[in-house]
Amino acid sequence: TDGGFHLNSTILNASYPLQSKEGRRWSGIGISMMDDRSGQAGIFNTQEVAVSYAGNVSLAKFQSLSLGIKVLYQHRKMDLEGLYTGSQYIPDRGFDESLSSGENLGQLNDNFVTFSAGLHWQQTDRKGTTIAYWDFSFFDFNKPEDSFLGSSSQLPSTLVGALGFRIYHEGNMSIFPEVLYTHSAATNVFNVGMILRQELKSNPYGVTPHVDLITKYVFDRSAILGLQFHRENFSLGVSYDFPVVNRNVANTGAVEVGLAIRKLV
Numbered sequence: 001t002d003g004g005f006h007l008n009s010t011i012l013n014a015s016y017p018l019q020s021k022e023g024r025r026w027s028g029i030g031i032s033m034m035d036d037r038s039g040q041a042g043i044f045n046t047q048e049v050a051v052s053y054a055g056n057v058s059l060a061k062f063q064s065l066s067l068g069i070k071v072l073y074q075h076r077k078m079d080l081e082g083l084y085t086g087s088q089y090i091p092d093r094g095f096d097e098s099l100s101s102g103e104n105l106g107q108l109n110d111n112f113v114t115f116s117a118g119l120h121w122q123q124t125d126r127k128g129t130t131i132a133y134w135d136f137s138f139f140d141f142n143k144p145e146d147s148f149l150g151s152s153s154q155l156p157s158t159l160v161g162a163l164g165f166r167i168y169h170e171g172n173m174s175i176f177p178e179v180l181y182t183h184s185a186a187t188n189v190f191n192v193g194m195i196l197r198q199e200l201k202s203n204p205y206g207v208t209p210h211v212d213l214i215t216k217y218v219f220d221r222s223a224i225l226g227l228q229f230h231r232e233n234f235s236l237g238v239s240y241d242f243p244v245v246n247r248n249v250a251n252t253g254a255v256e257v258g259l260a261i262r263k264l265v
Contacts, residue, residue, distance in 0.1 A: 008037040027055040048074040063123045068137075070116040077109035078148070112144035114155065127208065132165040158184040172199035190219045207232040220245055228258075235260040 015030035029052070036046040054068035090096050118137030124130050139158040146155040164178035173196075180191040193216035200209040207230065214226035226239030241254040 010035045024058075025056060027053065029053050043079060044076070045079040046074065046076045048072055059121075062125065064121070066120045066122075068118045068120070072114045072116070073111070074114070075109070075111040076148075108148040110146065110148050112146060112155070113142075114140040114144055115142045116140060118160075129207075130164075134161075134163045136161040156185040158182065173197070174199075189221075192217055192219075193224070212237075214239065217244070233262050233264075235262075 011032065011034045013030065013032045015028055017025045017028045019025050031052075032050045034046070034048045038044040038046075050070055050072035052068060052070040054066050057065045057067075059065055087100060090099075116137065116139040118135060120133065120135035122130050122133040137160045139160065140155050141157045143154040143157055145153065147153040159182070161181045162179065164176060166174055166176045168175040175194060175196055177194040178192070182189040182191075193214065196213040196215075198211045198213075200211065202208060209229075209231045212226075212228040212230065214224070214228065216224035216226075218224075221243070222241055223244050224239055224241050226237060228235065228237035235258070237258045239256045239258075241256070243253065
């Protein structure tokens, strides 16, 4: 959906649960790393690493409350490697990358540390299927200085809130509406939709195989249609993101395919 603007992001996430002797998951730790290259030949370069921790508290039967915190370090710079300037051009020979580019963009780099935290509540049924949840998170709440040239500029904080609950369940059919709200730098984004679930057959001892039809709408931006198939150890899904307003020129449509394989160890 980049509308002709070059984007190349590589992200790695890993998480590990911490369990009690009785097998109850009481907390977990996670780490994530990202390398992002934007613009022609990746001229705008971002690397980051984050460490997170979350703890669970049991409120009642099938109800839990989780508190998570995250510390993130990010480094950004302008990188001309892969690009050439006229100072590196030799007549009748072409460009020589060993010559100086004549640019001093090496001074345009920035790094900072941010802190984020969130709270998540959920209720499940006996099988572990979520039937209701709410959560909210504050990202970058320490507002670090964010500028290449040393001028006074702070990274804005972001507030994210989400809510979902099952409003209909009859036989093998259920309906689960969801709302996602994001506020950052005086910009508000609402994402609303619902999941229509059809269970294929009952499984009292684990995850029941089911198919999800997912619909989402982002106000003044785009809509998403998705279809997912889930089993206890296998999931497969496909979705299509498409524009619904003419002024959203950057979104030209996108197809996403997801595959998940799970194994109990």
